[in-house]
Amino acid sequence: MIHERIPPKTPNKNAHIESYHSIIEQECYQRHEFETYQQAYIIVSDFIQDYNRIRIHGSIYDLSPYEYMDAIKQGTIKAKTIKV
Incomplete structure (x- = not known):
């Protein structure tokens, strides 16, 4: 960091x-x-x-961060693009 x-x-x-x-x-x-x-x-x-880890985030398809990462690894959702 x-x-x-x-x-x-x-x-x-x-x-x-x-x-x-x-x-x-x-x-x-x-x-x-x-x-x-x-x-x-x-x-x-x-x-x-x-x-x-647990809280649902609206910015990542109303999933918790862990659910979001699992869904990306399984290919069930597409990773969101971060705009910088």
């Missing part, structure tokens, strides 16, 4: 990460009150695992 800074005044180049931060704020941080760092770490880690 390479850390890359975006040019000033170009939020559209950061849309995916901004969207993710908005989702984690609404669906995780606002729903929990953390007493300790350890508790926060566990809850946020569980959310991230759920988001990356």
